[in-house]
Each structure stands twice: as C-alpha cells, then as structure tokens.
Amino acid sequence: QVQLVESGGGLVQPGGSLRLSCAAPGRIFSVYRMGWYRQAPGKQRELVAFITRAERTNYADSVKGRFTITRDSAKNTVYLQMNSLKPEDTAVYYCHANWPGTTYDYWGQGTQVTVSS
Numbered sequence: 001q002v003q004l005v006e007s008g009g010g011l012v013q014p015g016g017s018l019r020l021s022c023a024a025p026g027r028i029f030s031v032y033r034m035g036w037y038r039q040a041p042g043k044q045r046e047l048v049a050f051i052t053r054a055e056r057t058n059y060a061d062s063v064k065g066r067f068t069i070t071r072d073s074a075k076n077t078v079y080l081q082m083n084s085l086k087p088e089d090t091a092v093y094y095c096h097a098n099w100p101g102t103t104y105d106y107w108g109q110g111t112q113v114t115v116s117s
Helices: none
Strands: 005-007 010-012 018-023 033-039 046-051 057-059 067-072 077-082 091-098 105-107 111-115
Touching (some): 018 091
Parallel strands (some): 010 111
Antiparallel strands (some): 005 018, 033 091, 046 057, 067 077
8 A cells, every 4th residue: 555645734824835745655756756736625636736757847837936846855755835825726735646657646645725814
C-alpha cells in the first residue's frame, strides 16, 4: 500500500499564503511525476500543478504566478507554495503521483485549504 502523506492545509485570509507538503516513499518519488490536484464542493477535481523528475513544471492557468511546485529528493517530498490566495482557491488539495506514460498512479488523502475572511 503506497501512502502519500500530505500536510499544511488550513484556514487563511485572502491574500495570504500556505505551503502544502507531500511525502512519498522513495521508490515512488524517484520514478513518478508528482503533482497536486484540487476539488472544490460541487466541482470536478482539477490539476493544479505537476513537476517531473527533471523538475519541469506545469501549472493551471488559474494559479500561474501565484503557486510554485518544488521537489526535494533528499526528503522525498513535493511542496506547493501558494501565495496571494483567493477565496476561489478553497478546495481539498490532493497529492498525486503518476508513472509517466502509464496509468499507474497514487493519491493522497487530501488536505483542506480554506481561503476566507
């Protein structure tokens, strides 16, 4: 059973910042592309950002310039730094690991991010 362990969610005011973390087993982290998805109430789950083993990144248009995804190979951890948060960023955020070119993937349990005054 592969576990992706997320942390860092919470309540923040508009304009504030949060950093999400996701720790993965080494055998997964070294091979898989790592990313973050989110799902707001009544909406479909959507890709927020991903980072490849070569550290190429991709972002949803809605978060470009505000969110940054990074990975730390020494800690087998991927981070999502979220700045200038907006109420529409409110969602459950899920860590995701995908073996590129295959359907092999894993999900974290999700962490709630709420942006509200």
